[in-house]
Amino acid sequence: METLPQLKEELANEYQITKNFIALFPEGKNEYVPHEKSMKMMRLATHLVEVFEWPSTILKTSELDFAKSAYVPTSLLTRDDLLKKLDEDYEAGKNALETAKEEDLIPSWTIKNDGHELASWSKYGAIRHSLNQITHHRAQLGVYYRLNDIPLPASYGPSADSQNF
Numbered sequence: 001m002e003t004l005p006q007l008k009e010e011l012a013n014e015y016q017i018t019k020n021f022i023a024l025f026p027e028g029k030n031e032y033v034p035h036e037k038s039m040k041m042m043r044l045a046t047h048l049v050e051v052f053e054w055p056s057t058i059l060k061t062s063e064l065d066f067a068k069s070a071y072v073p074t075s076l077l078t079r080d081d082l083l084k085k086l087d088e089d090y091e092a093g094k095n096a097l098e099t100a101k102e103e104d105l106i107p108s109w110t111i112k113n114d115g116h117e118l119a120s121w122s123k124y125g126a127i128r129h130s131l132n133q134i135t136h137h138r139a140q141l142g143v144y145y146r147l148n149d150i151p152l153p154a155s156y157g158p159s160a161d162s163q164n165f
Contacts, residue, residue: 003105007055007127008097014134015052015090020153021138022049022086024145025079034147041144046076046085048137053089054130056096058109058123067114097127 022045030042039047050073057064064071076082105124110117121129142152151161 002102003124004097004100004102010131011093014131017155018138019086021141022082024150025082026148026150027079029148034144042076044137044141045082046074048141049082049086049089050074051130051133053092055093055127058126059096059100059104063110063112065112
């Protein structure tokens with residue numbers, strides 16, 4: 001069974017759902033946090049849209065070491081910035097999957113911190129994990145929205161608010 005078509009379809013579906021959420025991002029709430037241990041709302045939304053690029057990184061590398069990576073979190077300020085970044089990162093992830101071959105999903109991919117292994121999967125497993133991260137962080141953002149009386153769009157079925165859209 002070929003898995004690449006399934007990954008591409010799931011990434012496209014997650015993109016559409018996430019785009020609906022990001023389109024509702026509230027201006028003036030970038031610094032909102034529901035709890036002292038929570039990410040600020042803009043940081044969470046930025047992280048969420050950045051995950052769409054992960055299939056590209058995973059397919060091009062064998063590991064990510066947080067302590068040795070040159071990665072600097074993106075700093076965005078507006079809903080329009082978020083939508084643009086979402087489109088860019090989705091295109092990168094989608095293009096990586098479109099040019100990949102099934103055998104590209106077999107090698108290992110590992111997350112480390114200063115050489116210490118935190119997690120390891122096949123590249124297929126790492127991409128599946130990234131898709132799960134999209135769902136996870138979008139759900140977190142949905143809680144932030146609910147706490148700020150922002151109606152939630154449908155995701156995998158109607159939300160209590162979606163009939164009003």
